[in-house]
Amino acid sequence: MKKNMRNLMVLASATLLGACAVGGDYKRPSLNTPESFRGAPLASGQSLAEMAWWQIYQDPALNTLLRAALENNYDVRIALTRIDEFRAVAGIAGYGSIPTVNATGGATRSRITTVGPTPLPSTVSPVRTTLGGEISASYEIDFWQRIANINAAARADLLASEFASDTTRISVLSNVATTYFGLRALDQQKVIAQKTVSLREDFLKLTRAQFERGVVPALDVNRADASVAIARLLLTDLNAQIVQAENLLQILTGSMPGPVVRTAADVEGLAPIPDVPVGVPSTLLERRPDVRQAENVLVGANARLKAVKASLFPSISLTGALGSQSREFGNLFTGPAQTWSFGLGLLQPILDVNRNRYQVDIFSAREQQVILGYQQTVAQAFREVGDALAARAGYGEALGLQNQQVAALRAARELVAKRYAAGYSSYFEVIDADRVLLDAELARVQVLRNTNTSLVQLYKALGGGWQLPPGG
Numbered sequence: 001m002k003k004n005m006r007n008l009m010v011l012a013s014a015t016l017l018g019a020c021a022v023g024g025d026y027k028r029p030s031l032n033t034p035e036s037f038r039g040a041p042l043a044s045g046q047s048l049a050e051m052a053w054w055q056i057y058q059d060p061a062l063n064t065l066l067r068a069a070l071e072n073n074y075d076v077r078i079a080l081t082r083i084d085e086f087r088a089v090a091g092i093a094g095y096g097s098i099p100t101v102n103a104t105g106g107a108t109r110s111r112i113t114t115v116g117p118t119p120l121p122s123t124v125s126p127v128r129t130t131l132g133g134e135i136s137a138s139y140e141i142d143f144w145q146r147i148a149n150i151n152a153a154a155r156a157d158l159l160a161s162e163f164a165s166d167t168t169r170i171s172v173l174s175n176v177a178t179t180y181f182g183l184r185a186l187d188q189q190k191v192i193a194q195k196t197v198s199l200r201e202d203f204l205k206l207t208r209a210q211f212e213r214g215v216v217p218a219l220d221v222n223r224a225d226a227s228v229a230i231a232r233l234l235l236t237d238l239n240a241q242i243v244q245a246e247n248l249l250q251i252l253t254g255s256m257p258g259p260v261v262r263t264a265a266d267v268e269g270l271a272p273i274p275d276v277p278v279g280v281p282s283t284l285l286e287r288r289p290d291v292r293q294a295e296n297v298l299v300g301a302n303a304r305l306k307a308v309k310a311s312l313f314p315s316i317s318l319t320g321a322l323g324s325q326s327r328e329f330g331n332l333f334t335g336p337a338q339t340w341s342f343g344l345g346l347l348q349p350i351l352d353v354n355r356n357r358y359q360v361d362i363f364s365a366r367e368q369q370v371i372l373g374y375q376q377t378v379a380q381a382f383r384e385v386g387d388a389l390a391a392r393a394g395y396g397e398a399l400g401l402q403n404q405q406v407a408a409l410r411a412a413r414e415l416v417a418k419r420y421a422a423g424y425s426s427y428f429e430v431i432d433a434d435r436v437l438l439d440a441e442l443a444r445v446q447v448l449r450n451t452n453t454s455l456v457q458l459y460k461a462l463g464g465g466w467q468l469p470p471g472g
Contacts, residue, residue: 026298026299026303029298029371029374029375031375031378033281033284033285033378033382034281034382036281037278037386038382038385038390039386039389039390039393040389047278047279048277048279048458048459048462048464049279049283049287049462050464052467053173053177053464053467054469056459056464059180061180061263062176062177062180065176065253065260066173066176066177067469068253068254069173069176069252069253070169070172070468070469071254072253072255073172073252073254075168075172076169076172077254079164079168079169083161083162083165086154086157086158086160087158089154089157089158090151090154090155090158092154093151093154094151094154096147097147097148099137099139100137100138100139101135102135102137103133103134103136104132104134104135104136105132105133105134106131106133107129107130107131108129109127109128109129109130110127110130111128112126112128113126114126128327129328131327131328131329132325132326134321134322134323134324135321135322136319136320137320138317138318139317139319140315140317141317141318143316144310145306145307145310146311147307149303149304149306149307149310152300152303153299153301153304153307154300156296156300159292160300163289163290163293163296164290164293166289166466167289167290167293167466169465170289170460170464170465171460172252173465174456174457174460174465177453177456179249181453183242183245183246183249184262184449185445186238186241186242186245187242187262187265188265188266189238189442190235190242190265192442196234197232197235199434200224200227200228200231201228203224203227203434204224204225204227206421207220207221207224208221216427223427223431227434231438246259246260278385278389278462284382284385284462284463285378285381287462287464288462289463290377290381291378291381291463294370294373294377295374297370297373298367298370301363301370304366305367308356308359308360308362308363311356312357312360314346315346316344316346317344318342318343318344319341319343319345320340320342321341322338322339322340323338323340324337324339325337381461384457384460384461385461387461388458388460389458391450391458392451392454392455392458395447395451395454396451398447398451399447399448399451402443402447405440406437406441406444409433410437412433413433413437416429416433417430
C-alpha cells in the first residue's frame, strides 16, 4: 500500500513539474493603447463601426455593387475556401485526443518442409490454414498537454482564417466603395468638361463673328479654337478613365468587364456623406478582424510552443488488442481461439533530447516574432484611424473653401466674358479666367471624392464593413 502511494506521489510530482515546464495559459500581451483616437471628437451615440455598410452608403447603385462583391468577388471566395481548409486541419488534429482503433483480419495457407532438421510426425499435415481477426486500440495519455495544445493551435488557426476572411471582406468593400466614388467623380468631371466644351464652342463662334467684323485679330480666333480642342481632349481622357473604372468595379464584383449602372451625375447636388461618432478606442481591438486574426495567430504560436516543450517529457501510451486465431472457420469465434494483449508504454527521448530543446528555442523565437507582429498590428490600427480622421477633417474644410473659390471664379469669368464682348478686356484675360475656373471645378470634384473616400477609409480603419447583408 505504501509503495503504491509513493508511486502515485512520484507520478503527481512529475505531472506538476511537467505542467510548470510547459507553461501557463495564454495571456494577451501588454498594449499601451491610447484613451482616445487622435483628432476624434468626444464619442456619443452609435459608433460608425457598429453601423452596417448598407446603412452608411445611402446609394442604391453602390449597395448593389457591394452586395455583388460579397457574393462573387474572387478574393472573398478564396478566403472562404481557406476557412474550409483550416476547419479540416482542426478536425484532423482533434482525432489525436481519442484512442486509435484498428480492425484486422486475414487468412493464410502455408506448407512446411517434411525433410527439415526436425522430422515432421506422419500424423501432422505439412499444409496449414490459419484464420485470424483482431481489434486493437492505442491511446496516448496526455499528461503534459501536448495533444491538447496541438488541438488548441489548430483551433486558433481556424479562428485566424475566419478573421482573415472578414478582413478580406472589409478590403474588398473598401476597394469597391473607393472605386465607385472615383467613378462618380469622373462622371462629374465629364459633365464639367462637356459644359466647358459647349461654352468654348459658343465663345469660338462669338470670336469668329467679331473677327469678321474686324473687332478682334485672327490670333484670338486661333486661341479660341485651341481652347476648344483642349477641352475636347480632356473629355476624351475622362471617357477612357470612366471605362477603366467601370471595368475595375466589374472585376471587383466577380463579373467580366463592362458598363456599370448608376444615376446621372449631378455636379451641384452631390454632397459628402455626413459624419458619425467613431466610438472609443477600447472597442477597436475587438472590432478589427485583422487585430483579432493577429491575436489568434499568437494564440496558436503559444500553443505550439507548449506542445514542443511537452515533447521533452516522456510519452505514456496504453495499447490493447482482442482477437481470435484458428485453423478452421468454425472454431474462429470460440473461447479457445481467443487472443488478447494489454500494454503500458513509456517513451522518453534520449538521443533526441537536445534536438527537442532546439525545437523549443525555435518556437520560442517564433512566438516572440508573433507577439511583436501583434503589437505592430495594433499600433498600425490606431495610426490608420488617426490618419483617416485627419483626412476627413482636412478634406471637409477644403471642400468649403473650394466651393467658395468656384463661386468667385464663376463670377469673374462671366464678368471677363462681358467685358471682352464689349471690347474692354483682352482675350488673354478670357483664356486665363476660363482655365482657372475649369481647374477649380475639377479640383472641387476631386476634393469631394476625397471627402467621401476618407469616410470609407475611416470605416475600414475602425473595423466596420465585414457584416453580411440581411439574407446574405
